[in-house]
Amino acid sequence: MAELIDYLQFVLAPQALNGLSLGVAVVLMALGLTIIFGLLDVINMAHGEFYAMGAFLALTLAGLGVGFWALLVLVPLLMLPIGWLAERWLIERVFHSRDRHILTLLLTFGLGMILEDVLKLVYGPNTLRPDNPIEGGTEILGMFLPNYRLFLIGFGLALIAVVWLVVFRTGLGAMVRAAAFDKDMASSLGVPVRRVYAGTFAFGVALAALSGVLLAPIYSVFPTMGRDFILMAFTVVIVGGMGSIQGAVIAGLLLTQVQALSSLYISPVWSDPLVFGIMVLVLMVRPQGLFGRLGHA
């Protein structure tokens, strides 16, 4: 019995908490992806690069002397216009085509490719390590936890709650949901659908950038940092149901736990195939995912 408790306390629990801190960051990424898909039907392949942009932007601003707390506000604000323009200049051009699913996917894929190379051009291909903004650690139940991870979990969960509130409890969110459900009807009721589209895309981009800021002190910053992370976020969005907010939250927390805990039993290099295997299985059995999409729930 004592052995079991030790095992829970010193093996499982730290791993689960690590998984949780990764989980909230993945959920933030996935929320942006899923809201964009739920409203615009766009698979944003450039989401990982927007995440990387957020991290690099934070690094640059920190170099100019901007404090960490200001970064949490400033970086998403700076990314909003970029997301807005990306929607206006690129997505909207092909939005009314019959193949808009495929065309928007291709466009954002190209955009991601360009952004990644621009980051390489500006910052070089090397890995950068920002300072840890919250030093030290706390002992909880005999486990030592870095303070920054605790902050990440708390802040991330609060942010998820804010997103949920905005989407489901404000007039703005009602407009977004109405446009997702029936854009023509919403438009005739006076919802500025085009602006809602651009605004939502920008919001998703800002969320991705914010997760970049948050994760930069834990994982290092490099131009291709978005690649592996975006795969996880895609899997989360698919498993949770594309366009579903609660799906992204639940699947995000669940899948990162699967990844974290499975790495105790199988070699961590196999956790990627495992997670993608789950993604393929869900797509086969229940392609709409576990939960319904935005505006339809």
Place this chain on the structure above:
Amino acid sequence: MHEATTLRTLSDPGRAGPASRLSRLAPVHWLALAFLAVALGFAAVAWATGNGFYLRLATEALIFAGLAMSVDLLLGYTGLLSLGQALYFGLGAYVSALVLRDVSPSFWLAMGAALLSGVLAGLIGGVIANRVKGVYFALITFGLAQVAAKSVYNTHALGASDGLIGIPQIQVGFGPFSLDTADPLSFFLLVLALTVAAYAGLAYLMDAPFGRTLAAIRANERRVPFLGFNAWRYKLAVYVLAACVAALAGALYPMLRGFVSPELMFFETSGNAVITVIVGGVGTLVGPVVGSLLLTALRSVVGSWTEHHLIVVGVIFMLSVIFLRKGLVGALLARLSRRNGQGRSTP
């Protein structure tokens, strides 16, 4: 992509008018012939100047053109976007490498084994992927390729992240003749001949009832059953066909480079194939070949003065998606048919 149907009507041999057999050849095939002439001219010049490097580069471009053609079969003719076609390309490459290294250095055995693996894996992948449609199809093919690529990457027996090296150079026998893969010119001509054969065979098939049914599926899948066709079977068939084309193209890779690596299966390879098809011309089969050669040339030119060629390729790709929905070949064909005074007819 409704222009595709327009173009295909324009290129219908029955409509092209007067008697002589050559003039009845569709414009897109003329383009293919012109391309073949350019390729042979290039080979002659490269051979005369003894430039093995560019011959090998061109050979590689043709091999990746095979992969791009397989993407085109799915995207251009059937309307299915595969983001994981590198899975079959890499599979063919690994099977071929294993056969050549461990079983027997026989070209035909390696190609046969790659074809067989393409059929089997294509059947499995096709049954899985064809459960879903549209954007979910793109994602499931992506997921399948990721699982396979990461598994190969983790398997020590397959060389893990290093891949397999030391694939011998071989003699390719055709009855009394044989050629050496170590010789850049003969191997280039062999791959060129295979590419032409693949183009001719696939173009014929796409003009046959099989291809017409695929076009019908792309135009409106729900109506196809009412015409008495089982759309699922056709989609599975074209998926397996595309897997075979990709696997055969992949099988040539280790003969050229002497090694295979897991990168061949990664998303980058699949993504590049999609870019090639879009830039070259969706639904033309020549487009992927032209696109592959142009992009390879572009990468090598741009790559000689900057390592940031992705920006250039990305911009060209995005411009193609927005302005040239049918790629370079499609734009060229549209211009040709306009000059010939043929109006745009709706099918």
